[in-house]
Structure formats: C-alpha cells, structure tokens
Amino acid sequence: MSDSLPPGIVLVEGADGPFGETVRTGPHVLRADEPVEAGGNDSGPGPYAYLLAALGTCTAMTVRLYARQKKWPLADVKVRLSHDRIHAADCAECETREGRIDRIEKVIELSGPLDDQQRQRLLQIAERCPVHRTLVSEIRIESRLA
Numbered sequence: 001m002s003d004s005l006p007p008g009i010v011l012v013e014g015a016d017g018p019f020g021e022t023v024r025t026g027p028h029v030l031r032a033d034e035p036v037e038a039g040g041n042d043s044g045p046g047p048y049a050y051l052l053a054a055l056g057t058c059t060a061m062t063v064r065l066y067a068r069q070k071k072w073p074l075a076d077v078k079v080r081l082s083h084d085r086i087h088a089a090d091c092a093e094c095e096t097r098e099g100r101i102d103r104i105e106k107v108i109e110l111s112g113p114l115d116d117q118q119r120q121r122l123l124q125i126a127e128r129c130p131v132h133r134t135l136v137s138e139i140r141i142e143s144r145l146a
Contacts, residue, residue, distance in 0.1 A: 017041040058131035075112035
C-alpha cells in the first residue's frame with residue numbers, strides 16, 4: 001500500500017484491540033477506538049468525536065475565512081460541541097414526534113473587537129459551513145461489498 005491515498009478517500013482498517021481502527025486519509029494516519037467502559041482500549045477518539053471534530057473544524061474554518069474576506073477583527077474562534085440523543089417529544093422544533101433523535105450542540109466563542117452585528121453575521125455563516133449543511137441535508141449512504 002502506498003503512503004498516501006488520493007484526495008477524498010478515507011480508508012479505515014483494523015488495528016489493535018476489539019475496536020481499535022487505523023484511519024488513513026491522504027498522507028495522514030489517525031487512530032480511532034472506543035473508550036474502556038465500552039469495551040475498547042481508548043487508543044483514540046471514538047466515531048462521534050470524529051464527527052463532532054469534522055463539524056467543529058469546518059465551522060471554525062468557515063467563520064475565519066468569512067471574517068478574513070470582510071477584514072473583520074476576528075482574533076480567534078473556539079467551537080465546543082456535544083452530541084446526545086433526546087426524546088423527539090422533547091424537541092418542539094423537530095419534525096419527528098416519536099422515538100429519539102440525535103442532537104448536536106455547537107457553542108461558538110468569537111474573540112476580537114467585533115460589534116454585535118458582525119457577531120450575529122458570523123453565527124449565521126457558521127451554519128453555512130459545508131459539513132453543517134451536509135449533516136442537516138438528506139444523506140444517502142450506499143454500502144457495498146468489495
């Protein structure tokens with residue numbers, strides 16, 4: 001196997017332990033695992049941590065890019081994310097009324113001498129990052145055997 005995969009390709013293959021995985025993308029090699037309490041060795045972040053990381057990094061990058069283009073005084077962006085499952089009945093703005101739904105909370109901290117209008121605009125832009133848009137759109141995943 002070559003050291004680098006083509007752009008846009010991610011390869012996940014077994015590593016150590018019951019759930020440990022090696023994740024390869026381009027020239028990068030990452031680890032993924034489940035925590036000890038879930039039967040793993042905690043040798044890397046779990047799948048949902050990677051999902052949240054994708055959303056958080058995309059959000060921060062999108063906000064930074066927009067502020068840079070506008071020449072706004074954004075000094076830093078921090079994005080704190082969490083994932084849980086809630087009862088659909090507890091979600092007033094959700095279409096699903098039964099069972100449980102996934103909820104991701106995304107808290108964005110903007111540093112720098114921005115005015116309120118700039119802050120609100122950057123919050124709107126944060127929801128336009130490509131990963132956010134993917135997660136809230138209809139997704140079709142096609143699985144097949146190699």
